[in-house]
Amino acid sequence: xxxxxxxxxxxxxxxxxxxxxxxxxxxxxxxxxxxxxxxxxxxxxxxxxxxxxxxxxxxxxxxxxxxxxxxxxxxxxxxxxxxxxxxxxxxxxxxxxxxxxxxxxxxxxxxxxxxxxxxxxxxxxxxxxxx
Numbered sequence: 001x002x003x004x005x006x007x008x009x010x011x012x013x014x015x016x017x018x019x020x021x022x023x024x025x026x027x028x029x030x031x032x033x034x035x036x037x038x039x040x041x042x043x044x045x046x047x048x049x050x051x052x053x054x055x056x057x058x059x060x061x062x063x064x065x066x067x068x069x070x071x072x073x074x075x076x077x078x079x080x081x082x083x084x085x086x087x088x089x090x091x092x093x094x095x096x097x098x099x100x101x102x103x104x105x106x107x108x109x110x111x112x113x114x115x116x117x118x119x120x121x122x123x124x125x126x127x128x129x130x131x
Contacts, residue, residue, distance in 0.1 A: 001016060001017070001090060003015075003016070003017065003086050003087055003089075004086060005054075005079075005082050005083050005085075005086040006082070007062040007063075007078075007079050007082055008062055010061065010062060012054050012058045012062060014053055014054065014083060014086060014087070015053060017087045021053065021087070024049050024052060024053070025049065025083075025084060025087070027045070027049070028045055028046050028049045028080060031045045032045075032046075040068070043068050043073055043076055044068055046076050046077065046080050047059070047066065047068050047071075047076055049080065050063075050066075050076070050079055050080060050083070051066055053083060054083075059079075062079060063075050063076065063079060
């Protein structure tokens with residue numbers, strides 16, 4: 001599968017979502033949720049993940065720098081979330097398509113049930129007339 005993230009209007013290719021990549025992403029989330037970890041450590045962990053996945057040159061291009069002291073921390077967070085979203089997109093698309101398919105079938109199912117009910121009423125009326 002091909003994964004691409006768009007940051008500040010530019011696209012960057014990402015490596016496949018291997019177990020190692022998934023563990024890196026989970027490690028960032030886990031570190032962010034861990035009490036007692038300094039803000040600096042959390043953002044450094046996130047920046048390191050960005051560099052690992054995008055490459056230093058791409059991070060510098062996307063964020064202006066790969067140094068956490070020179071980058072707006074919201075840009076670091078947004079880039080990370082955009083990467084997570086890029087990796088989740090194929091499954092999200094599949095789930096959405098499955099839901100849309102079920103919704104599209106729902107009215108047809110109701111129409112078929114209504115037609116069946118009308119047919120049964122018609123048959124009951126015909127049987128009542130024969131008696």
